[in-house]
Amino acid sequence: MLRSIRLRVLVADDDLAVRTAVCRGLRRHFDVEEVGDGAQVLACIQAGKRFDAILMDVEMPVMDGRRALEALAVMSPALAERTIIVTGGASTPELQRWIEGLAPGRVHSKPVAVAVLIATIEGLAR
Numbered sequence: 001m002l003r004s005i006r007l008r009v010l011v012a013d014d015d016l017a018v019r020t021a022v023c024r025g026l027r028r029h030f031d032v033e034e035v036g037d038g039a040q041v042l043a044c045i046q047a048g049k050r051f052d053a054i055l056m057d058v059e060m061p062v063m064d065g066r067r068a069l070e071a072l073a074v075m076s077p078a079l080a081e082r083t084i085i086v087t088g089g090a091s092t093p094e095l096q097r098w099i100e101g102l103a104p105g106r107v108h109s110k111p112v113a114v115a116v117l118i119a120t121i122e123g124l125a126r
Contacts, residue, residue: 006031007052007125012041012068013086014060018110022055025114030121037061038068045075052125054083055117058099059091066098082124084117086110 009030013019019034026032033049035041037060044051054072058065065085073080088110090096099107105120 007121008033008050009121010035010041010044010049010051010054011056012036012038012054012060012065013057015057018057022114022117026055026117026121029118038063038065038071041068042071042075045072045079051079052082053121054079055121056083056085058085058087058095066095084108084120084124086112086117 007030009026009032011019011023011026011032011034013022014036016036019036023032023034033044033051035044038056039062041054041056042063056065056068069080069083069085072083083106085099085102085107087099087107090099105123108116108120
């Protein structure tokens with residue numbers, strides 16, 4: 001009997017309540033790992049962990065989602081292309097312009113329905 005392989009997703013959000021709720025919904029469909037900032041995202045990749053997609057907040061301490069995504073694009077361009085940005089809004093006009101410059105469908109505003117995230121992750125991982 002063949003066993004289907006579940007997609008692996010890394011969720012990065014500094015808000016524990018948001019991260020917990022999102023991870024709970026995603027775990028029904030994916031293998032999920034969670035971290036609290038962009039530096040931890042990069043540490044996971046440097047440690048050799050493999051993910052099919054990353055779901056990342058923009059505004060986080062230590063390293064924000066923008067800086068993490070820019071570093072990820074150098075470390076693992078294919079994984080950077082499978083990164084979904086989730087934001088509660090930009091704190092600066094410069095950050096807002098950066099968000100607006102990302103590919104359509106790769107940016108979701110909070111609160112975002114878990115069903116939308118699932119569909120987006122599955123679409124990126126194909």
